[in-house]
Amino acid sequence: MTSSESGSRVLSARQQTAAPGAAAGNKRDAGAGAALGAAARLRVAVPSVADRVAAELRLQLAEGLLLPGARLTESTIAEDLGVSRNTVREAFAELAAERLVVRHPNRGVFVASLEPGDIHDVYAVRRAIEVSAIRGGGSPERVAAVRAAVEEGKAAAAADDEEGLGNANQHFHGAIVALAGSRRLDTIMAQVLAEMRLFFHKATLDAHFYRGWLADNEEICAALEAGDPGRAGDLLLAYLDRSEERQSAVHAE
Amino acid sequence: MTSSESGSRVLSARQQTAAPGAAAGNKRDAGAGAALGAAARLRVAVPSVADRVAAELRLQLAEGLLLPGARLTESTIAEDLGVSRNTVREAFAELAAERLVVRHPNRGVFVASLEPGDIHDVYAVRRAIEVSAIRGGGSPERVAAVRAAVEEGKAAAAADDEEGLGNANQHFHGAIVALAGSRRLDTIMAQVLAEMRLFFHKATLDAHFYRGWLADNEEICAALEAGDPGRAGDLLLAYLDRSEERQSAVHAE
DNA sequence: AAGTTCAGATTGTTCAACGATCCTTCAATC
DNA sequence: GATTGAAGGATCGTTGAACAATCTGAACTT
Numbered sequence: 001m002t003s004s005e006s007g008s009r010v011l012s013a014r015q016q017t018a019a020p021g022a023a024a025g026n027k028r029d030a031g032a033g034a035a036l037g038a039a040a041r042l043r044v045a046v047p048s049v050a051d052r053v054a055a056e057l058r059l060q061l062a063e064g065l066l067l068p069g070a071r072l073t074e075s076t077i078a079e080d081l082g083v084s085r086n087t088v089r090e091a092f093a094e095l096a097a098e099r100l101v102v103r104h105p106n107r108g109v110f111v112a113s114l115e116p117g118d119i120h121d122v123y124a125v126r127r128a129i130e131v132s133a134i135r136g137g138g139s140p141e142r143v144a145a146v147r148a149a150v151e152e153g154k155a156a157a158a159a160d161d162e163e164g165l166g167n168a169n170q171h172f173h174g175a176i177v178a179l180a181g182s183r184r185l186d187t188i189m190a191q192v193l194a195e196m197r198l199f200f201h202k203a204t205l206d207a208h209f210y211r212g213w214l215a216d217n218e219e220i221c222a223a224l225e226a227g228d229p230g231r232a233g234d235l236l237l238a239y240l241d242r243s244e245e246r247q248s249a250v251h252a253e
Numbered sequence: 254m255t256s257s258e259s260g261s262r263v264l265s266a267r268q269q270t271a272a273p274g275a276a277a278g279n280k281r282d283a284g285a286g287a288a289l290g291a292a293a294r295l296r297v298a299v300p301s302v303a304d305r306v307a308a309e310l311r312l313q314l315a316e317g318l319l320l321p322g323a324r325l326t327e328s329t330i331a332e333d334l335g336v337s338r339n340t341v342r343e344a345f346a347e348l349a350a351e352r353l354v355v356r357h358p359n360r361g362v363f364v365a366s367l368e369p370g371d372i373h374d375v376y377a378v379r380r381a382i383e384v385s386a387i388r389g390g391g392s393p394e395r396v397a398a399v400r401a402a403v404e405e406g407k408a409a410a411a412a413d414d415e416e417g418l419g420n421a422n423q424h425f426h427g428a429i430v431a432l433a434g435s436r437r438l439d440t441i442m443a444q445v446l447a448e449m450r451l452f453f454h455k456a457t458l459d460a461h462f463y464r465g466w467l468a469d470n471e472e473i474c475a476a477l478e479a480g481d482p483g484r485a486g487d488l489l490l491a492y493l494d495r496s497e498e499r500q501s502a503v504h505a506e
Numbered sequence: 507a508a509g510t511t512c513a514g515a516t517t518g519t520t521c522a523a524c525g526a527t528c529c530t531t532c533a534a535t536c
Numbered sequence: 537g538a539t540t541g542a543a544g545g546a547t548c549g550t551t552g553a554a555c556a557a558t559c560t561g562a563a564c565t566t
Contacts, residue, residue: 075548084521093343125435128385132380182374185378302549336550338552358558360558361517
């Protein structure tokens, strides 16, 4: 079946950016070492097929359609998505670099599954990055982004939207890292959050714990707004310690 | 190109940099559908061809044979190394995930080159990770590893070995991050160090600056051994600030 | 000299194939 | 009956070739 019409047309739209008049007169990069702007690269960023495959798999991983330990067969995914095996393979390389899947030579790729030390490991990264970012303070608009995430969480709580609560919490911590204004820290944090989303997807925590998050976030944000990043950092550190303990307990059962 | 002789034996058994992940004693995979043997992970893994290609390129990048901005043509490398284009492509994906090369759609891959904000960005990551790790103290044997790196630097200084000095300094900072005992932090640090090695390879700093490093490292290590990680963290932070300033100045010219 | 067209080169993607490796099944042996 | 060992099948790793899409550079026109 050469996928005349495959049931799941996941890769549908070919997003062709026409880029009308915006083609700026870029200069020649004149050999090696020229700072050919990545800015220009960001404008015409057309995601390759492999990138779209990776994005699709990432989505399925985040939504819990693919559980940890599940096997991903190259040929199956290639057929399902209507792309070639080589392309799927490239997407796998991308996901493996993000630790979302692991490759077993000659056996295949599997959705990453949590090992005993991983919880502490992930929290070690979060402690390092988040606390460092929050202690540096941040511009008013970035603090405002943190505030926005807090309010998003409150709204989700009022609406009893459990998924919205989880998202809001991730936005909150993402906004904290964004305080530092570092692209690299942002991507590291995004990867860690993706890992956590994968691992703890169905680790349904009770509502009581969610309320705890909300109060913590509010207090941290308040300290930040009050111009006391040191205190905000201490609060955040305490929160992360508690959160790790909680997750360890939930996962140890 | 730099390869004068184009023998297909280029892929020799070089140093393999893969982190095998020595986590043992895992119990059962909670809720996973497929049985995922941990024993398979402990098996001696022969690096794939793509991994060897990536390792070879990484080596050439670290040694400065490939300068930032240089273009890497798929077909050329495939021929030089005696592998197929697809394999080279997979190696590129690996290196791109490590930020050592950048892909320009339909134009090719280029050795990553430093942009204005990148220096601050890299140092933001280092500040977060290194300071967090050193503030947590560390087991005696890990502190001993830091000490060993300090002594390695002294020995290189005594021998006027400039390259050895640089290596020792990287070992020193790597050992500091290793204090935290986190696999993820270690790999992040390794990537950052690889980036710096790439960017600042020919930024030959004068001997005076090297001496400054040595004194700093000694002082930081001493504070650590004296059981005062807080002070060690402050010293390290000050050092990183100075180092960033220095690198910015060198690169701004 | 400036703008347009066109051919060449390189990438992106697909396809088909082969050997290598692993898992499973099943028979043979002790 | 349990362990060993040999097919059998499935999947991966890698290759080589092919084609379309895109970019580059130079010739050509105005």
